[in-house]
């Protein structure tokens with residue numbers, strides 16, 4: 178993969194590849210991109226965990242919540258999951274949805290937007306090729322829908338640009354090949370959209386390096402356009418700008434993982450590691466508001482789950498066997514909502530569009 182990137186830079190510009198193009202190639206190159214390769218990525222055998230890969234309770238609860246929310250708003254049983262990964266979440270959502278209302282679940286149309294052919298095959302396998310699921314390779318193929326569009330760790334997988342401060346001035350960072358290696362270099366900012374975003378963002382002076390997620394914003398805009406009326410539920414590793422712009426993140430949040438290890442550099446092993454960043458949720462929130470969406474919830478994942486009624490899922494039981502199914506399930510619910518859990522790192526944005 179590195180050779181392909183070096184070759185592309187030499188052919189196209191000779192010296193500089195913007196970060197978004199580098200990440201796009203490293204993650205989504207049709208043959209060698211990380212998400213396109215046939216190998217486990219999520220879970221113990223892969224490079225990183227996501228909530229659905231750790232516990233079925235999360236997806237099952239979400240399935241019930243989605244079912245209730247559709248019914249309360251008199252919406253048809255149509256949902257769309259963005260970036261469904263290997264299909265674990267879909268299988269769990271379908272189970273929860275069916276437990277909530279089996280009849281409504283029979284009529285369900287479940288779109289899944291998933292770019293990776295490896296994950297598409299896994300979705301079919303994990304969900305038993307359920308006929309209610311319609312897998313689409315890109316958002317453009319999604320029809321206009323009335324229903325709910327949701328995602329878990331989708332927006333943190335978007336390619337970003339990077340700007341760095343040099344002598345008090347913001348410059349664009351990018352990739353330059355030196356011999357066989359890829360190194361970071363900088364140039365003046367050329368992209369007008371980056372400049373515009375910089376003008377509207379109130380960036381504290383201690384920040385040295387920032388990701389600019391233009392593709393993420395454009396994708397959220399496209400998602401909102403696809404929703405005629407209904408809800409958007411976005412769950413991701415992220416925070417609002419106040420928290421994002423912090424001295425501990427003064428050098429940015431872009432990072433790579435392989436075999437559950439944080440790598441020293443995102444430039445060493447393109448195609449072999451996941452590259453991700455912490456989502457600055459205000460950009461999504463503002464985009465939603467700009468496009469006429471109304472915010473129903475913004476905040477921590479644990480609070481969202483509690484407000485949504487996850488505690489009612491706890492099974493009362495008298496047995497003292499810590500390995501019984503009921504004990505295990507109760508433990509998983511507690512782990513999702515108690516301190517020092519995976520939920521601490523996740524935020525939930527729930528917006529509605531054109532609900533009467």
Ligand SMILES: C[S@@+](CC[C@H](N)C(=O)[O-])C[C@H]1O[C@@H](n2cnc3c(N)ncnc32)[C@H](O)[C@@H]1O
Nearest residue numbers: 212227260261262290291292293296329330334
């Ligand atoms: C970090 S994984 C999360 C998977 C799953 N949601 C979970 O929580 O386990 C991101 C997924 O989004 C997919 N993806 C990323 N960008 C995409 C895009 N623009 N269109 C479709 N799928 C995309 C990737 O292939 C990958 O399966």
